[in-house]
Amino acid sequence: MARFRLAAQEAGLAGACFAHAPYLLNLASEDEALRTRSTAVLVEELQRAGRLGLAGVVLHPGSAGNGSRAEAEARCRAAITEAVEHAGTGAAKLLVEGTAGAGGQLGRTPAELAHLVEPRLRKVGRHEKVGTCLDSAHLWGAGYDLLGDGWERVVDELAEHWGREIPNLLHGNDTQVELGSRRDRHAPPGEGRLGERFFRTLLVDSRCASLPIVMEIPPGEDNEVVRTSLARLRSWASG
Numbered sequence: 509m510a511r512f513r514l515a516a517q518e519a520g521l522a523g524a525c526f527a528h529a530p531y532l533l534n535l536a537s538e539d540e541a542l543r544t545r546s547t548a549v550l551v552e553e554l555q556r557a558g559r560l561g562l563a564g565v566v567l568h569p570g571s572a573g574n575g576s577r578a579e580a581e582a583r584c585r586a587a588i589t590e591a592v593e594h595a596g597t598g599a600a601k602l603l604v605e606g607t608a609g610a611g612g613q614l615g616r617t618p619a620e621l622a623h624l625v626e627p628r629l630r631k632v633g634r635h636e637k638v639g640t641c642l643d644s645a646h647l648w649g650a651g652y653d654l655l656g657d658g659w660e661r662v663v664d665e666l667a668e669h670w671g672r673e674i675p676n677l678l679h680g681n682d683t684q685v686e687l688g689s690r691r692d693r694h695a696p697p698g699e700g701r702l703g704e705r706f707f708r709t710l711l712v713d714s715r716c717a718s719l720p721i722v723m724e725i726p727p728g729e730d731n732e733v734v735r736t737s738l739a740r741l742r743s744w745a746s747g
Contacts, residue, residue: 513561524720526603526641526677527557528566535587536570536580536614543587546570550591550602557600563720564603564676566641569624572612584614584624592629592637603641603676608649608692616650618642618662622669632671639676640666643724644702644710645683649691654706663715673715680707680721680741696725696737704744711745 516522530553533546550567557565569588572580592602604624609616615624621640622630629637642662644654652658663673682700685691698704710716721741727734 509559523561523563525562526564526566526722527553527562529553531568534570536572536584538575543583547587547591551594554595554599554602558598562600564601564639566603566605568607569604569615572614574612581614581623585626588624589626602638604638605641606643606646608646609690610692618665619669630670640670641677641679642675643679643681645681645694646692648683648687648702649685649689651688653687654702674719678719678721679724681724694724696733698740707741708744
């Protein structure tokens with residue numbers, strides 16, 4: 509723990525690092541045993557992240573499968589509340605991530621994500637226990653035209669349902685899929701349908717000046733793809 513905190517501080521990343529909860533968690537599952545295990549693992553993740561000084565833990569809310577979405581949302585909301593309360597005051601913030609909406613996935617829009625979290629847990633300010641992580645690839649797959657008015661729709665929905673104009677974290681991924689396809693396929697920024705245009709617009713948006721952005725892309729040999737993508741983003745931000 510101490511070595512990580514020191515390394516983050518020396519890299520200028522103290523309080524700006526995030527973790528991702530295991531993808532196999534499903535807090536909306538009809539299977540009570542799976543839901544109970546998922547909740548317990550999430551509690552551990554939040555507590556560990558708090559001890560590491562992380563800014564948040566990203567969670568895919570889960571899936572209704574072939575069952576009732578309303579019932580799945582209720583199960584997910586109860587499990588999130590339980591996990592956050594059991595994690596305690598020293599835990600990291602939970603960030604529910606928007607999905608592309610494939611199959612029975614919950615949380616395709618900021619409004620749907622808000623339905624999964626009790627209002628008292630998403631109250632902005634020092635009482636905020638749960639925030640949002642959005643993914644540009646997921647938003648495109650979910651039907652938000654980020655080359656048109658899609659980003660403004662996102663901003664408006666976040667303001668209405670979460671009391672803030674930008675998410676707590678953005679996964680800045682490009683994508684090769686069709687708009688509204690409900691598919692989740694990532695590509696390096698500028699190498700997909702969003703292209704240079706979207707990322708340039710995002711990076712000069714004054715509302716996003718403090719928005720943390722994390723890429724989720726194949727790193728390439730010796731992290732070459734990551735380094736190239738970072739250089740590209742920095743160029744667009746300064747230009």
